[in-house]
Amino acid sequence: MTSAPSVARVKRAGKKRAKAQPKAGPAKVVQVASRRPAASPDIEVGRRVLMMEANGLAALAANLDGNFSKAVDILMDVSREGGHARAIISGMGKSGHVARKIAATLASTGTPASFVHPGEASHGDLGMIMPGDVVICLSNSGETQELADVIAHAKRFAIPLIAMTKKAKSALGDAADVVLLVPPVEEACPIAQAPTTSTTMMLALGDALAVALMERKGFTKDQFHVFHPGGKLGKQLVKVKDLMHSGTEMPLVPVGTPMREALVTMAGRSFGCIGIVGKTGRDKDKLLGIITDGDLRRHIEGDLLNQKVEAVMTKKPITIRSNQLAGEALGEMNRRRITAFFVIDNSRPVGILHMHDCVRAGIT
Incomplete structure (x- = not known):
């Protein structure tokens, strides 16, 4: 039968353990990521895509230059009260979808704007683009063939042309009066082909233009309500x-x-x-x-x-x-x-x- 340890032995063992323990120092900061449970492969892909697109937006913000202010100057002329000029936004494919959203955002914040499909423009819709308007063309490569007639029409009638593209040295970039460069950040898709990061940056760039115009013009809640009379937002702005x-x-x-x-x-x-x-x-x-x-x-x-x-x-x-x-x-x-x-x-x-x-x- 094993005897119980003596009080002296317990005290000696306690002292040895105390000496072996390091002195308490400042608490270590534990990264949030280390506490996250193991994610499924799908979640990891989602996180990777979101981080890649966030990095693209950070690069876009860091590279914004004086051309952005020039674009705002040109678009300010469209917003003059009593005028009939509009911002015409055009793009093909995924860039076209982004262009539609940019046109809608500009229109709802006090800058008259319309989307013109480049394919339809070649079959009569060029008549929607008039002297006094401003044209904004979106093309990742700057070589979108369908935009050729829109670009030519803008140059023929001296209509200011703003380009959103990744390549300044391109057909679109060379023709544009102002080039808003999208940084050459890798697309988030695994084959680096599907427009993902690039379209996110263009979408955000359109928002940046709309907000800069709002602040330049001193756009108010009252004016915003004029364009948003319906839905919950309209009810919140009723006087x-x-x-x-x-x-x-x-x-x-x-x-x-x-x-x-x-x-x-x-x-x-x-x-x-x-x-x-x-x-x-x-x-x-x-x-x-x-x-x-x-x-x-x-x-x-x-x-x-x-x-x-x-x-x-x-x-x-x-x-x-x-x-x-x-x-x-x-x-x-x-x-x-x-x-x-x-x-x-x-x-x-x-x-x-x-x-x-x-x-x-x-x-x-």
Whole structure:
């Protein structure tokens, strides 16, 4: 039978282990990748492609030069108010799909733009490209045969030509007024043939042009809403003035009105409140107060019907402006637990907005 180790032996063993352990140093930073579980081959391919395309975008950003500013200068002429010029974007194959997206992005951000298919251009659609326009051609090699007629048309009518290509020394590059070079980064596909990294860079370059134009022009949310009236985005940009009730729809009575008359007006408008406006002097037509259901409950025990509105109203009511976003107004209603706002411009009521107006418009 083995005897239990003595206390002395345990202490000696503990000391030996303590000497063998290294002193504590700064904690090592563990790379996130080392913690990731083993990925399937498909996931590894996906990561490799995404990293290759990300590296392509980094190279594109690093190589951006003065030609980018020149391209923005040329496109600014298209955006002049009152003009009829457009940016014409063209490309073949995968570059054509990217060109369509660039045209859509430019058009939605205040730069009139259209996509013209190079094959259709040779059969009549060249008539869509007019003097005063700007042409942007996309071609990875710069030697896309289908673009030849578009390029020739641009040169014939002195239409500015911007090229997006990997090769400055090419048919497209030599003809262009401005060349936006796409760096010669390897395509992400295993045979280095399918347009992947190159089309990602062209797509991002189109976004960069659109955003640079937006900032140069000071493009606003109001202008953006003009081109995006539908869908969730359009609802987020709806203004108070788009939903408010105005004119005779507003429940308003002048100061000095007996409550008996004010209640009739209040009931007839169905907003749950009534505004009190001034009659003379500097207060004429200004909103002096508001009477709500809550005010009526607070004065119900007195001689309510024979009182004047100014004795019952809440002075300096919460109001909103007509150019505020309706979503902002709805949020304020929820925070303050009220159902309607009077809309004020220069201290005078120009409308009234009810919570139900926002809900009906799909604003949440």
